[in-house]
Amino acid sequence: EVHLEESGGGLVQPGGSLRLSCAASGFNFGTYWMSWVRQAPGKGLEWVANINEAGFQKYYADSVKGRFTISRDNADNSLDLHMNSLRAEDTAVYYCARDLRGKDHWGQGTQVTVSS
Amino acid sequence: IVLTQFPATLSLSPGERATLSCRASQNIDNYLAWYQHKPGQAPRLLISDAFNRATGIPARFSGRGSGTDFTLTISSLEPEDFAFYYCQHRYNWPQAFGQGTKVEL
Numbered sequence: 001e002v003h004l005e006e007s008g009g010g011l012v013q014p015g016g017s018l019r020l021s022c023a024a025s026g027f028n029f030g031t032y033w034m035s036w037v038r039q040a041p042g043k044g045l046e047w048v049a050n051i052n053e054a055g056f057q058k059y060y061a062d063s064v065k066g067r068f069t070i071s072r073d074n075a076d077n078s079l080d081l082h083m084n085s086l087r088a089e090d091t092a093v094y095y096c097a098r099d100l101r102g103k104d105h106w107g108q109g110t111q112v113t114v115s116s
Numbered sequence: 117i118v119l120t121q122f123p124a125t126l127s128l129s130p131g132e133r134a135t136l137s138c139r140a141s142q143n144i145d146n147y148l149a150w151y152q153h154k155p156g157q158a159p160r161l162l163i164s165d166a167f168n169r170a171t172g173i174p175a176r177f178s179g180r181g182s183g184t185d186f187t188l189t190i191s192s193l194e195p196e197d198f199a200f201y202y203c204q205h206r207y208n209w210p211q212a213f214g215q216g217t218k219v220e221l
Contacts, residue, residue: 037159037213044216045151045159045202050209059209095158102149102164102204104171109158 002026002105004096009110016086016114022079022096022107030054030074033099036081038092039109046092049081050099064090086114117141119203121214128219134190136217138203143183147207150179150188153200153216162201163188193219 008020020036036048049070050059058070069082079096091114097103118141128134138148146166153159161170163179166186176191190197198221203214 044200045153045204045213047204047211047213050211059211061210097159100164101168101206102161102170103151103159104161104164106158106160 002098004098004105004107006094006096006107006110009094009112011113011115012086013116014087014114017082017084018086018112020081020083020094020096020110020112022081024077024079024096024098027098027105029072029077034070034072034079035097035099035103036070036079036094037097037103037106038090038094038112040089040092043092048094051079083112086112088114090114117144117205117207117212119205119212119214121201121203121217123217124215125218125220127221128193129221130193130195132193134188134193134197134219136188136190136201136219138181138186138188138214140184140186140205140207144205144207146182147205148179148181148186149204149206150177151202151204152197153202159202190219 003025005023051070055072067085071080093109095109096107098105120139148166150163151159167179201217
């Protein structure tokens with residue numbers, strides 16, 4: 001059974017940094033693109049970043065480009081999102097998702113709150 | 117590419133037909149997916165590539181369209197179908213979601 005579990009969320013001050021992780025199991029992790037998607041309070045889903053199977057192709061939403069970095073460790077079946085220069089508007093639930101022709105499996109999400 | 121979903125809210129009763137629309141600001145061929153999202157839960161993929169039902173999705177969910185105009189139809193609403201629905205394109209980078217349609221009782 002495919003399982004994705006996010007961790008690393010929490011409260012951080014504006015300008016601070018946080019690293020989110022996503023542990024994957026139940027599938028051949030290294031053969032799938034992976035995504036991060038977020039949902040701010042009262043808002044819809046927002047695509048954040050994607051990474052290809054080998055980790056060499058990375059794409060970001062304009063809202064996070066230059067501040068967030070997506071990475072993966074296929075030996076460890078893990079996906080990360082390094083977030084720097086955090087802003088209040090980055091407050092959201094962050095989901096990792098497996099990406100094939102759509103995001104077919106999702107984690108339950110981890111809450112990130114950026115506030116002083 | 118901007119995806120515009122309408123209506124923003126659809127107020128219906130169980131057993132009724134729901135038709136949700138998604139319009140792309142430019143051609144995206146059929147690179148469109150639909151998701152269902154309930155508060156406190158993970159989103160669920162319903163449809164990929166405009167009309168392919170994802171594994172385990174009931175036949176009452178169907179998608180159609182290509183180019184710029186797409187629809188998600190729920191043929192007969194079940195109580196568990198009241199939720200938010202989002203379209204999302206993967207035609208190019210950056211990917212994007214529509215702003216969502218709430219299907220409410």
